[in-house]
Amino acid sequence: MATNSVNINPASTRERLIAAMVDALRTKGFHGVGLTELLLAAQAPKGVLYHHFPGGKSELAVAAIDAVISEITTGLGKLLQRHADPASALEAWMAFAQNKLAGSGFEQGCPLAAIALESTPEDGAIRAALANGFAAIRATLLQTLHSAGIEADRARNLSALIVSAYEGALVQARVAGSVEAMSDTAAALLDLVRMTLPKKTSLTVNPESL
Amino acid sequence: MATNSVNINPASTRERLIAAMVDALRTKGFHGVGLTELLLAAQAPKGVLYHHFPGGKSELAVAAIDAVISEITTGLGKLLQRHADPASALEAWMAFAQNKLAGSGFEQGCPLAAIALESTPEDGAIRAALANGFAAIRATLLQTLHSAGIEADRARNLSALIVSAYEGALVQARVAGSVEAMSDTAAALLDLVRMTLPKKTSLTVNPESL
């Protein structure tokens, strides 16, 4: 095939399905959306879902998770290399998520956390995708923090905390209909990051500080 | 009535319903459980649910949220007064949740976060219960941290970060089937708390530090 036929729509059917699932996960969670609703949003009939994703709803969810993960890691990566200071990049990252949440009337949080908490150990593929995804995000952070002069163990702990704080802050802000808990979280987190980062000198050596 | 009739079961029907909902939220989320399954777990017929909770599943969920919140705040409160050092209390708190998660085969996380992410702005009562609950937990922490000598604004930020970290760490550990992300998170968090706490002296006055 390769030629994408008569697609007037902005994206291929497959991509529209994924986008609709991402959006659904963000707003209502995996079990919160029905297939009918999903297909309506994607402007696609039912058969096409099982054509592209023989595993059905779950397989689509995995694809959605993968898409979100790569979006996050590349976005975060860009932010990290655009800002000289990792702390500023983090600040921008938190602010971005915060604005997205508030700007959507506190509907759009993180698609990953929602499905993570609905999944059971039986949902192997979903959990694996999520676990790999979170690990990838942590790895992105770790690498940056480490090369900014933070010792490896400390950088790993800090990376885990950053991801935890991001997810947890979104949860709190979402239900409160207020950004406060998230901005408070970000403030404390950024304090820590800035404290942990070695003093800005022109040399890049790892000072093995405290 | 007051006399609780012929209840051989450990708790009243109402309490069993709430307990079953709490457990369900912990493991599969609000939309992940069916009423049939829930009632089976609570050993109760359907009519009794709508007798005690005319608002149905949602009203039961609100009651479950309230129950969890008071359990958390009292448990955390006890921990905080049992340990002289707030950081140690926090450490115990994180460890407790971590063990509960791991000990249940990574099924039992936090019931609050799950329903928080499935809820929409239309679920007013649920979101309100959650928002108040998270605020109460933060308030418990704030009060302790402040009276341990941390300046108010800083204590508020730190409290928000602690709750965020707790929730976010549970999410990551859950899907990974490993406690690592959570213990890493806890390590970084405790570092920060210990750094922020004023130097241990024998006097209890609030130094209005920094």
Added chain:
DNA sequence: TTGACAATAGACTGACCGGTCTATAGAGTG
């Protein structure tokens, strides 16, 4: 004992669930 009311019990309902199935259309290849 009787009347009132809370609590228990489960049959029943209509809507919607995820998933299967068959039919058709379109595009590339011989």
Added chain:
DNA sequence: CACTCTATAGACCGGTCAGTCTATTGTCAA
């Protein structure tokens, strides 16, 4: 043109969903 294979399309299915309804039981108060 004919064949093939992907993609689109939606009717259809059994099962389950949350919620309603009526009946029964249990326990007080009069």
